[in-house]
Amino acid sequence: MKNNKIFKTSDLQKLDKYTIENEPVTSLDLMERAATVFTEKLLIFFPNSHIFNILAGSGNNGGDGYVVARLLHQKGLNVKAFGLHENDCLSPDCAVNRKRFIDMGGCYIEVKNPDNLQPDENSVLVDAIFGAGLNRPVTGFLGDIIHRINCLSHPVVAIDMPSGLMGEDNGENNGAIIKADYTFTFQFPKLAFMFPENVVYVGHWEVLDIRLHPIILREYPAAYYYLTEEVVASRLLIPGKFSHKGTLGNTLLIVGSYSMMGAAMLAAKGAIRSGTGLLSVHVPRKLKEMIHLSVPEALVEVDRNEFCFSGVDNLSRIQAVGIGSGIGTSPVTAEGIRQLLSVWRGKIVLDADALNLLAADSGLLELLPKGAVLTPHPKEFERLAGKSVNDFDRLNKLSTFASLHQVYVVLKGAHTIIATPEGECYFNMTGNPGMAKGGAGDVLTGIIAALLASGHSSLDAAIIGVYAHGWAGDLVAEEQGMRGTRAGDIADKLGWVWKKMETYNMAKQR
Ligand SMILES: NC(=O)C1=CN([C@@H]2O[C@H](COP(=O)(O)OP(=O)(O)OC[C@H]3O[C@@H](n4cnc5c(N)ncnc54)[C@H](O)[C@@H]3O)[C@@H](O)[C@H]2O)[C@H](O)CC1
Numbered sequence: 001m002k003n004n005k006i007f008k009t010s011d012l013q014k015l016d017k018y019t020i021e022n023e024p025v026t027s028l029d030l031m032e033r034a035a036t037v038f039t040e041k042l043l044i045f046f047p048n049s050h051i052f053n054i055l056a057g058s059g060n061n062g063g064d065g066y067v068v069a070r071l072l073h074q075k076g077l078n079v080k081a082f083g084l085h086e087n088d089c090l091s092p093d094c095a096v097n098r099k100r101f102i103d104m105g106g107c108y109i110e111v112k113n114p115d116n117l118q119p120d121e122n123s124v125l126v127d128a129i130f131g132a133g134l135n136r137p138v139t140g141f142l143g144d145i146i147h148r149i150n151c152l153s154h155p156v157v158a159i160d161m162p163s164g165l166m167g168e169d170n171g172e173n174n175g176a177i178i179k180a181d182y183t184f185t186f187q188f189p190k191l192a193f194m195f196p197e198n199v200v201y202v203g204h205w206e207v208l209d210i211r212l213h214p215i216i217l218r219e220y221p222a223a224y225y226y227l228t229e230e231v232v233a234s235r236l237l238i239p240g241k242f243s244h245k246g247t248l249g250n251t252l253l254i255v256g257s258y259s260m261m262g263a264a265m266l267a268a269k270g271a272i273r274s275g276t277g278l279l280s281v282h283v284p285r286k287l288k289e290m291i292h293l294s295v296p297e298a299l300v301e302v303d304r305n306e307f308c309f310s311g312v313d314n315l316s317r318i319q320a321v322g323i324g325s326g327i328g329t330s331p332v333t334a335e336g337i338r339q340l341l342s343v344w345r346g347k348i349v350l351d352a353d354a355l356n357l358l359a360a361d362s363g364l365l366e367l368l369p370k371g372a373v374l375t376p377h378p379k380e381f382e383r384l385a386g387k388s389v390n391d392f393d394r395l396n397k398l399s400t401f402a403s404l405h406q407v408y409v410v411l412k413g414a415h416t417i418i419a420t421p422e423g424e425c426y427f428n429m430t431g432n433p434g435m436a437k438g439g440a441g442d443v444l445t446g447i448i449a450a451l452l453a454s455g456h457s458s459l460d461a462a463i464i465g466v467y468a469h470g471w472a473g474d475l476v477a478e479e480q481g482m483r484g485t486r487a488g489d490i491a492d493k494l495g496w497v498w499k500k501m502e503t504y505n506m507a508k509q510r
């Protein structure tokens with residue numbers, strides 16, 4: 001299976017060293033390999049550009065920059081390399097590659113004063129000042145250079161990382177950071193790329209495979225992962241030939257209230273498209289007809305209360321519960337949840353108002369069954385776990401919360417994060433801003449509930465559900481645009497996503 005770990009940048013040297021010793025390959029050849037794939041990608045993104053200015057630092061990131069300069073020069077393009085060296089203390093591989101570039105007649109300009117950095121008009125700037133070796137904020141001469149570059153209107157493409165950005169925690173990084181338009185990063189995305197507050201530095205990013213040794217990639221530990229189709233699809237259970245509605249699970253959705261009827265329909269639509277054998281939707285009496293009409297496949301269970309959820313009577317044939325979308329936060333509903341949680345020890349996903357009620361009463365939080373899935377958006381998570389000072393801090397809070405309460409937390413966002421009780425975090429890669437609309441979360445709750453009921457573990461249901469939901473949203477955006485995307489469209493596109501994943505799985509089994 002393709003590796004999908006997000007290692008720490010400080011681990012990179014060990015991964016490099018293992019590859020160099022065991023492939024074996026020289027460090028110079030590994031640099032050549034990295035710079036070659038970078039150059040190929042650069043030319044795909046800038047096929048019509050002829051002028052490239054390389055901004056090279058003194059470490060191996062700078063070394064990559066000099067190789068890129070040489071490769072572009074060899075292709076007959078107009079290349080200038082600016083040496084941004086505070087002293088002449090270059091890494092050995094950087095020194096070799098600077099010399100190779102100069103010896104082949106490349107245009108090299110040593111910059112000793114930020115004012116002397118005058119990039120060519122219409123040039124693409126390649127940022128090779130710092131990469132994964134950054135260990136303190138960038139200030140002084142190189143800080144001034146970075147500020148100067150950030151004021152230019154040239155496109156900037158960063159090698160591996162935008163210079164000045166730390167790989168993980170930028171909470172105390174008050175130094176200068178390159179604002180790249182594109183970052184082509186080696187082997188795995190860096191954790192910092194996952195955080196909304198860093199998008200201004202990273203721009204559009206892509207991972208380039210530089211073939212670090214597969215054994216070290218597989219065996220070296222990481223706490224963070226990113227989701228790929230391969231990894232997600234292989235977790236999806238395929239119904240057996242003799243499966244029937246009794247073996248594919250009965251999902252109970254407790255959703256909707258008189259003032260929030262739509263949420264109930266959307267959650268039900270998500271569930272009915274996600275493989276549950278049977279779907280029961282528990283709603284206040286006022287919503288009964290509406291559910292029958294919008295999701296005729298579902299059984300409707302009517303609450304004692306006419307307007308909101310107040311409790312359930314019979315859970316004997318249920319495999320998984322999804323609760324929260326549109327249920328409101330009235331005291332009657334809070335008691336209903338208390339009653340549910342005091343009898344239900346099985347699989348459950350909680351969303352929206354169910355989370356708001358948990359946040360308001362820590363007694364409810366303690367009743368959660370082990371392995372419950374919670375799907376907050378950042379504001380709901382803040383109500384549960386308190387304020388975060390930045391995205392990295394929020395990630396740590398998320399991990400701590402999941403371990404403390406032994407639950408899976410799905411923090412919704414551009415890269416939705418799934419945190420496990422064991423301290424691992426999975427970052428989703430599908431989805432788009434068109435999905436940031438009311439109702440999209442309700443669809444996700446329905447999907448996860450159905451996946452739980454049809455036999456998936458909490459982790460698999462969360463991972464598959466989040467990925468499929470985002471993928472369906474991407475398909476909708478392709479057809480309707482991000483602006484035109486409606487939550488209900490996401491549910492309608494799920495069938496296509498499941499088909500893709502099933503086809504992938506069956507092809508692998510053959
Ligand atoms: N396996 C791979 O992914 C490969 C990556 N390559 C490239 O190598 C860099 C990492 O190189 P490294 O020499 O370790 O670090 P940098 O070039 O990022 O930094 C150089 C050097 O600078 C010093 N330093 C750190 N912070 C500061 C600061 N704020 N101010 C001044 N000086 C600073 C520190 O001593 C660093 O060591 C990686 O990003 C890739 O681009 C290989 O080419 C191929 C394999």
Ligand SMILES: [K+]
Nearest residue numbers: 127130159161
């Ligand atoms: K860089």
